Amino acid sequence: MPTEAVPFKVKDLSLAEFGRKEIRLAEHEMPGLMAVREEFARSQPLRGARITGSLHMTIQTAVLIETLAALGAQVRWASCNIFSTQDHAAAAVAVGPDGTPEDPKGIPVFAWKGETLEEYWWCTEQALTWPGQPGPNMLLDDGGDATLLVHKGAEFEATGAVPEPADDDPEEWLVILAALRASLAASPGRWTATAAEIKGVTEETTTGVHRLYEMAKAGTLKFPAINVNDSVTKSKFDNKYGCRHSLVDGINRATDVLIGGKVAVVCGYGDVGKGCTESLRGQGARVIVTEVDPICALQAAMDGFQVARLEDVVDSADIFVTATGNYNIITAEHMSKMKHQAIVGNIGHFDNEIDMAGLARLPGVRRTNIKPQVDEWTFADGHAVIVLSEGRLLNLGNATGHPSFVMSNSFTNQVIAQIELFTRGEEYPLGVHVLPKHLDEKVARLHLDALGVRLSTLTKEQANYIGVPVEGPYKPDLYRY
Amino acid sequence: MTGSNRVEASDPGQVAVGQARIGWAERTMPVLGLIRDVFEREQPFAGLTVAACLHVTPETAVLVNLLTAGGAELHLAASNPLSTQDDIAAALAASPAVKVHARSGVDRRTYYEHIHRALDAGPALVIDDGCDLVNTLHTERQELLAGVRGGCESTTTGVARLRRMAAEGTLAFPMVAADDSRTRRRFDNFLGTGQSVIDGILRATNALLAGQVVIVAGYGSCGSGIAARARGLGAQVIVTEVDPDRALEALMEGFRVLPMAEAVPLGQVFITATGSRDVIGREHMAAMRDGAILANAGHFDVEVDVRALAELAVAVHPSVRPHADEYLLDDGRRLILLAEGRVVNLVAAEGNPAAVMDLSFAVQALALAWLGSREGLAGSEGRAGEDEGGGGEEGPLPAGVHDVPSEIDAQIAALALASLGTEIDALTPAQQEYLDSWRQGS
Numbered sequence: 001m002p003t004e005a006v007p008f009k010v011k012d013l014s015l016a017e018f019g020r021k022e023i024r025l026a027e028h029e030m031p032g033l034m035a036v037r038e039e040f041a042r043s044q045p046l047r048g049a050r051i052t053g054s055l056h057m058t059i060q061t062a063v064l065i066e067t068l069a070a071l072g073a074q075v076r077w078a079s080c081n082i083f084s085t086q087d088h089a090a091a092a093v094a095v096g097p098d099g100t101p102e103d104p105k106g107i108p109v110f111a112w113k114g115e116t117l118e119e120y121w122w123c124t125e126q127a128l129t130w131p132g133q134p135g136p137n138m139l140l141d142d143g144g145d146a147t148l149l150v151h152k153g154a155e156f157e158a159t160g161a162v163p164e165p166a167d168d169d170p171e172e173w174l175v176i177l178a179a180l181r182a183s184l185a186a187s188p189g190r191w192t193a194t195a196a197e198i199k200g201v202t203e204e205t206t207t208g209v210h211r212l213y214e215m216a217k218a219g220t221l222k223f224p225a226i227n228v229n230d231s232v233t234k235s236k237f238d239n240k241y242g243c244r245h246s247l248v249d250g251i252n253r254a255t256d257v258l259i260g261g262k263v264a265v266v267c268g269y270g271d272v273g274k275g276c277t278e279s280l281r282g283q284g285a286r287v288i289v290t291e292v293d294p295i296c297a298l299q300a301a302m303d304g305f306q307v308a309r310l311e312d313v314v315d316s317a318d319i320f321v322t323a324t325g326n327y328n329i330i331t332a333e334h335m336s337k338m339k340h341q342a343i344v345g346n347i348g349h350f351d352n353e354i355d356m357a358g359l360a361r362l363p364g365v366r367r368t369n370i371k372p373q374v375d376e377w378t379f380a381d382g383h384a385v386i387v388l389s390e391g392r393l394l395n396l397g398n399a400t401g402h403p404s405f406v407m408s409n410s411f412t413n414q415v416i417a418q419i420e421l422f423t424r425g426e427e428y429p430l431g432v433h434v435l436p437k438h439l440d441e442k443v444a445r446l447h448l449d450a451l452g453v454r455l456s457t458l459t460k461e462q463a464n465y466i467g468v469p470v471e472g473p474y475k476p477d478l479y480r481y
Numbered sequence: 482m483t484g485s486n487r488v489e490a491s492d493p494g495q496v497a498v499g500q501a502r503i504g505w506a507e508r509t510m511p512v513l514g515l516i517r518d519v520f521e522r523e524q525p526f527a528g529l530t531v532a533a534c535l536h537v538t539p540e541t542a543v544l545v546n547l548l549t550a551g552g553a554e555l556h557l558a559a560s561n562p563l564s565t566q567d568d569i570a571a572a573l574a575a576s577p578a579v580k581v582h583a584r585s586g587v588d589r590r591t592y593y594e595h596i597h598r599a600l601d602a603g604p605a606l607v608i609d610d611g612c613d614l615v616n617t618l619h620t621e622r623q624e625l626l627a628g629v630r631g632g633c634e635s636t637t638t639g640v641a642r643l644r645r646m647a648a649e650g651t652l653a654f655p656m657v658a659a660d661d662s663r664t665r666r667r668f669d670n671f672l673g674t675g676q677s678v679i680d681g682i683l684r685a686t687n688a689l690l691a692g693q694v695v696i697v698a699g700y701g702s703c704g705s706g707i708a709a710r711a712r713g714l715g716a717q718v719i720v721t722e723v724d725p726d727r728a729l730e731a732l733m734e735g736f737r738v739l740p741m742a743e744a745v746p747l748g749q750v751f752i753t754a755t756g757s758r759d760v761i762g763r764e765h766m767a768a769m770r771d772g773a774i775l776a777n778a779g780h781f782d783v784e785v786d787v788r789a790l791a792e793l794a795v796a797v798h799p800s801v802r803p804h805a806d807e808y809l810l811d812d813g814r815r816l817i818l819l820a821e822g823r824v825v826n827l828v829a830a831e832g833n834p835a836a837v838m839d840l841s842f843a844v845q846a847l848a849l850a851w852l853g854s855r856e857g858l859a860g861s862e863g864r865a866g867e868d869e870g871g872g873g874e875e876g877p878l879p880a881g882v883h884d885v886p887s888e889i890d891a892q893i894a895a896l897a898l899a900s901l902g903t904e905i906d907a908l909t910p911a912q913q914e915y916l917d918s919w920r921q922g923s
Contacts, residue, residue, distance in 0.1 A: 260733040284735045301692040304715045306737070 008094045009123070011087035011112040013101035019092025022059045023066075029404035030060065031450040032412030032443055033067045040071045045419045047072030052127045052136035054146035055204060056084040056396055057111035060407035062093045065107055067415055073138075078127035079111035080142040082120045083373065083389055084396040087113055114372075117175040124149055125179060128194065135194040138422055139201035140414060143349050144208030147201050151215065151222060153180050153191025171357070200224040200421035200428060202414055206239075206270075206325050207349040212432045224428045226417040231435050232481050233443040234410040239271035242402030244279040246395035247321065247347055254374045254388050254398040255343055260284030263317040267310065268324035269296040272347060276321055277305060288313050314338055321394075322346040322353035332358035335377070338385050345388035347395050354391035373397045405447070412443045437473035499539075499572025503546070506539035510839035511900035512893060513547050516846050520551030525850040527552035532604035534558045534596060534614035535635070536827050537565040537583045540838035542573050547846055549578035553606075558599035559583035560610035562592045563820065564827040593617065600625060606849055607632030609656075611780050612639035619651060631655040631852040631878060633845045637670075637701070638756050638780035640882065647881045655878035657848040662885035664840045664893050666702045673837030675706020677826035678752060678778040679714065685804040685819045685829040686774055688750070691715025696748035698741065699755035700727040703778055707752055708736055719744045723757075741765055750774045752825075753784035763789035771814040776825040787822040804829040843893045844885055851886065852878070 027034055051068055055061055057079040068075050077093065079085040096106025110123035124145055128136060141147050156162045162181040165174045183190060200223050203209050209229045215221040228234050248259065264285040266276045277287045277300070289305045291297035297307050314320075314334050322329045325348050332355050335344060346353045359365060364380025373394075378384040389397025401407075416439050421428055448455055463470045475481075507514065520526075531553045535541045541557075549555050555578060559565040565585040574581040580602075582595035596617050603625050609615045612634060618625060631654050634640050640660045646652040660666075682688070695716040697708045708718045708731070719737045721744055722728035728738050739747075741760070745768045753760045756779050763786060766775075777784045791797065794808035794816075801807045801817070804825075808816045820828035833841070855877055898905060908916070915921060 260735070261729070263737075281735050284733045286732075286735045286737050298692070301717070302715050304691070304712050304717050306717050 008104070008106075008108045009110045009112070009126070010090040010094050011085075013091050013095060013104065015088035016091040016095035016099075016101055016104075019059065019062070019086070019088035019090070020095075020097065022088065023062050023092055026059045026063050026404040029450075030063050030408035030411070032408040032446040033063055033415065035446040036412055036415050037067050037070045040419070044072035045423050049073040049138050049418065049422045050130055050133060050136045051075045051138040051140055051418065052130075052146055053077045053140040054080045054124055054127060055140060055142035056081055056401060057090045057093070057109060058084065058086045058396075058401055058407075059089045060402070060404050060411065062089045063404070064407075064411040064414060065093055065109075066097070067411070068140075068418065069107060071415070071419070073418070075107050076127045076130065076136070077107065077109040077111065078123040078146075079115075079120075080145055081392060081396060082115040082117065083113060083392055084401065085111040085113045085115075086400065117172055118179075121149070121175055121179045125183065135190075135197050137197050137199050138418060139198055140204075140418060141201050141208055142204035144203060144211040147203070147208070147225075148211065149176070149180070150191055150195050150198065151220065152176065153183060154195045154222065155220070156180055156184060157189055157192045170352070195222040198223045199425050200226065202226045202228050202417040202421060204234075204410065204414065205229050205349050206235075206272075209432070210325065216430075216432050221430060221432070224421065224425070224430050225432045226421055226428065227432050227434050228410065228413045228417050231410075231413045231440045231443065233440050233447075234413045235271050236481060237406050238402055238410040240275040242275070242406035243272045243323070243347055243395060244275035245403055245406070246399050246401055247276045248279045248283055249400075250347075250388065250394040250396075250398035251319065251343065251345065252399075254345075254394065255386060257318075257343065259319070262286070262319055263288065263313075264319040264321065265290065265308075265310065265313055265317045267320070267322045267329045267353070268326075268348070269293075269300040269305075270323065270325070272323040274299075274303075276323055276347060277303075280319070280321075285319065288317065310334060317342065319343045320345070322348050324348055324353055327352035328355055329353045331355045332362050335359055335385050335387075336362065336379050340383040341376075341386055343386045343388065344391075345394035345398075346391050347393050349393060351390065351392040354387070356387070356391040359387070405450075409443060409447060412446060413440070416443065437475065437477060441472045441474070495568035495571040496575050497572075499542075499566075499568035499570070500575075502539045502566075502569065503542040503572055506543050506835045507546075509835040510540065510543050510842075512839045512843045512896045513543050513846065515896050515900065516843055517547045517550055520547060520846075520850070524552040525853055526606075529605045529853055530554045530556070530602050531606045531608065531849070532556045532558075532599045532602070532614060533608040534560045534599065535608060535610045536560050536832060537570050537573070537581070538827070538832050538838075539566070539569055540832065540835050540842065542569050543835075544838075544842040544846060545573060545579055546576070547842075548849070549576065551850070554578055554580075554602065556580045556599040556602055556604070557583065558595040558614065559587075559592070560613065561823060561827065562587050562589065563823050564832070597622070603628050604632075605630050606853055608635070608845060608849065609633070609639055610635040612642040615639075615643065615646075615652075615656065619646065619653065626653045629654045630855065631657070633657045633659045633848050633852075635659055635841070635845065636780045637703075641756060643882050652880050652882070654880050655852065655883055656881075657852065657883050657885055659841070659844045659848055659885060662844045662890050664844055664890050668837050669833060669841040670702035671706035671709075673706075673833030673841070674703040674754075674778060674826060675710045676837075677830050677833050678703075678707050678754070678776070679710045681804075681825040681828065681830035682750065682752070682774065682776050682819065685776075685802060685825070686817065687802075688774065690750070693717070693749045694719060694747050695750045695752065696721065696741075696744045697736075698751070698753040698760045698784070699757075699779075700724075700731040700736075701754065701756070704752075704754035705731070705734075707754055707778060708734075711750075711752075712736075716750070719747060721760075723755075742768075745769055748773060750776070751785075752776050752778055754778040755784055756780065758783035759786045760784045762786045763793060766790055766793055766816060767810075769814070769816055772817065774817045774819065775822070776819040777822050778825055780824060782821065782823040785818065785822040787818065790816065790818060790822075840893055840897055843896065844889065847889045847892065848885055851889065 051073045090111045093109045094106045095104045099105030110126040209227045212225045262285045264280045265288045267290045269289045289300040289307045290310045366378045368376045373389045388394040565583045570583045573579045582598040640658040695711045698721045720731040721741045745765045795811045796809040798807040804820050806818045
């Protein structure tokens with residue numbers, strides 16, 4: 001693992017030209033971000049912000065990063081998943097629009113596709129390390145890993161030691177503990193100081209938001225957070241419409257199996273699960289849903305899906321997708337009972353929805369790599385399952401994640417949340433907040449022109465009749481869309 | 482013999498109601514309207530007697546009025562003992578050119594009596610829906626066969642019977658399988674029946690289909706339409722089939738496909754659309770869930786074995802709702818049979834929507850005019866196999882089952898587009914030449 005300070009670390013700077021071409025195409029498909037750049041070009045609301053981002057280093061994220069920079073921020077970036085980086089995107093960001101591979105002038109980015117866990121946490125730490133400056137004053141997180149490193153670092157600095165790992169701790173936790181042990185030894189007090197400097201974090205995804213609420217409840221949260229995930233223009237669009245697009249894309253690129261006529265099991269019927277079931281059904285699969293929440297289960301049933309327990313259908317389905325945000329959904333035992341060459345993939349944020357470690361521990365199991373992010377796992381009895389992206393989110397690992405237009409919605413929320421926390425921090429006390437509804441509506445508004453949508457306008461009388469301002473917000477906070 | 486039986490409609494006071502409903506149907510059947518303009522001018526049926534056996538609905542009335550406007554003398558019997566709408570029968574009976582022999586809720590004997598009365602005048606052309614009229618002609622009224630130039634058959638079931646008659650060499654005149662036209666299969670079966678069968682079940686039960694497990698037996702052009710619409714309402718649809726092609730198609734559309742015996746314990750609503758018999762039999766009923774709803778979308782009442790159900794039941798509560806009978810089994814389970822196992826979309830709802838019947842009846846009207854225009858009568862010498870030859874441009878058609886001429890299909894689609902104000906492209910001469918040639922490749 002490299003330890004010397006470097007300005008950035010990506011796979012191959014020569015990919016920058018290709019990355020820049022794709023960024024140019026993506027900018028056209030991300031009208032929200034481009035509108036924000038235009039709106040704030042003069043006022044530069046993020047001047048003075050030092051933003052550390054931990055978010056999938058894709059082409060769309062490149063447009064986000066350059067939008068933050070265009071609003072005056074300094075930015076350092078890592079990916080939030082070992083497989084999700086698009087190397088040409090990382091290269092283009094490092095080189096920058098005005099640099100060349102020989103003379104890069106871009107933004108410090110630490111990300112490449114196929115990092116080891118050690119490399120991953122090194123990258124995260126690099127993004128949090130601001131040479132010559134007192135660390136970041138803003139975090140932009142996706143899954144909460146940057147937030148976690150700062151909080152755990154500060155916690156261990158307070159207790160004076162990094163705890164010893166337990167026997168059954170996941171492998172990744174051991175890597176985190178090792179990284180923090182080295183950090184505490186090298187620069188004691190560093191994370192405590194970093195935490196104090198940070199004005200707040202804007203969190204992208206369900207899993208990270210869940211962590212934040214847990215910390216807030218436990219009283220351990222050290223700075224205010226904006227839950228970007230639960231903006232309507234994020235969760236509905238990114239989770240539902242984005243996954244609807246990219247799930248099937250990922251399965252097709254990985255396996256090219258005909259989805260029509262197959263039986264697919266989707267675990268979880270939240271926004272992500274709803275999008276997944278819709279796209280699989282659209283391809284002609286018969287979709288079965290598993291759920292623990294009676295409301296979501298009832299929704300699935302009312303939408304015409306069979307709702308079953310995984311153990312009752314595990315031996316008859318062809319495709320399995322986890323979308324729960326929970327862990328140990330598909331166990332090694334489940335996989336051992338699946339049909340020969342059943343396809344197993346996860347679209348939830350973390351790789352613990354499918355018990356890959358348990359699979360690897362099964363006696364006599366054999367792994368055969370078919371191609372990148374596609375593995376055949378053969379059991380002792382000779383039958384096999386196909387696991388996508390090693391159980392990590394397959395829409396990013398096997399395809400290119402959400403399309404630009406969807407990401408424009410969620411990333412415009414991110415930029416607005418960063419502006420809110422950085423410029424109006426006094427309105428966001430310690431705790432977890434969602435963006436006010438008028439900003440959510442603003443994000444949607446910024447995307448209408450690109451689709452040729454002609455919005456109607458309330459008359460004054462109509463607005464009075466339902467008791468809302470003519471210009472919105474139009475719905476009560478609890479409205480579910 | 483004709484006059485006395487003429488108005489079998491039960492309540493002439495319903496004439497005004499029936500006429501208003503026929504007027505409504507006319508407004509939603511623009512293609513028949515366009516054809517009527519032509520028929521009124523050209524009188525293709527002048528001097529011809531037509532015997533028709535059709536469901537007596539407002540849409541049928543529009544067809545009947547169109548044929549009489551074209552000069553026909555028309556004798557109408559019902560094609561189902563339960564499907565007659567009496568106000569429509571009454572309104573039609575008020576027209577001097579139409580003799581109606583139909584009333585709702587008749588028994589089997591009266592049903593066939595009505596068919597005989599419609600045949601009494603000695604038809605030159607026939608329209609059938611299920612082949613009961615053509616069957617009666619060949620078995621009990623053979624003296625009339627020589628006068629028949631030909632006819633049309635509306636349903637899949639009827640066409641299947643005709644093909645068996647043709648194969649045996651029994652069919653004495655040409656019959657056009659109106660059922661087999663592209664227009665009909667897509668619009669009438671998939672769209673029309675698909676929608677109206679669901680409509681019938683909803684009216685009869687008021688059940689929420691979302692979340693229910695609906696078993697659709699048969700994935701032909703009707704069953705696939707029913708399955709698509711049940712899914713659209715949020716039902717979980719399971720298909721049963723005997724044909725591997727159709728079963729595979731259902732599977733590829735994402736439906737679960739099971740043998741009926743395995744589907745039975747899962748189903749809450751059962752819909753038969755096979756054209757076959759005993760699709761749901763005693764052993765199936767014995768294994769059904771409490772409250773299961775049984776409906777038939779097929780033409781005849783043989784798809785659900787109603788007799789077996791009656792034998793299985795310890796008590797029957799007729800008409801717990803209109804068109805819904807509750808059968809109580811000895812263990813306390815109740816099974817709900819809709820429309821007595823007869824075609825549910827016609828009995829419990831209003832049959833196919835007028836816009837769909839518009840196209841379907843347009844096929845019949847033009848096919849009938851095409852048959853009527855062939856001067857030579859199809860004599861016994863023409864007893865060729867089915868689908869044989871076109872019989873020359875204007876010569877007599879041989880006896881047998883004939884497809885709808887593709888020009889009629891294209892003509893109807895063009896009329897429908899015109900009625901919807903939709904314009905389409907035409908091939909350029911260069912494109913036509915390219916499509917007609919084989920020399921030009923990559």
